[in-house]
Amino acid sequence: MARILIVDDEADTRDTLREIIEADGHDVFEAVDGRDGMRKTLQFFPDVVITDLIMPVMEGIELIRRLRNAYPRLPIIAISGIGGCGEGNHYLEMAHLLGATERFAKPLDYSALLVSLSQTCPQPLAVGY
Numbered sequence: 001m002a003r004i005l006i007v008d009d010e011a012d013t014r015d016t017l018r019e020i021i022e023a024d025g026h027d028v029f030e031a032v033d034g035r036d037g038m039r040k041t042l043q044f045f046p047d048v049v050i051t052d053l054i055m056p057v058m059e060g061i062e063l064i065r066r067l068r069n070a071y072p073r074l075p076i077i078a079i080s081g082i083g084g085c086g087e088g089n090h091y092l093e094m095a096h097l098l099g100a101t102e103r104f105a106k107p108l109d110y111s112a113l114l115v116s117l118s119q120t121c122p123q124p125l126a127v128g129y
Helices: 011-023 034-043 060-070 084-098 110-120
Strands: 004-006 027-030 049-052 075-080 102-105
Touching: 004 034, 011 027, 011 110, 027 034, 027 049, 034 049, 034 060, 049 060, 049 110, 060 075, 060 084, 075 084, 075 110, 084 102, 102 110
Parallel strands: 004 027, 004 049, 049 075, 075 102
Antiparallel strands: none
16 A cells, blocks of 8 residues: 555546545545645655646646655656647656656546556655655
């Protein structure tokens, strides 16, 4: 069982991800934007962070950059639905270049996301990264 932090400003997305990931046996924590995501990372030391890219207060791109600098081994999964397939892919590519371990376009393929979680973090990492 891993600790997963979901960072997304859309409550429906967080709720759906929480249900699916908890049903897969993981503990889930939630954050509403990048700033909240940084706070929750320091508070809960998640094994994986799943972050949306376009959010108020602090976007996911900035969150990825900060997390990668602070925790180089922390797996980060970027998700985005902005701008359809063209522009959304641009944001997802930028997330990858900044250090996202994996990336998914919305609407999410939940089965693929769960496979990615099992491959990215089959066992909890040591706290502190």
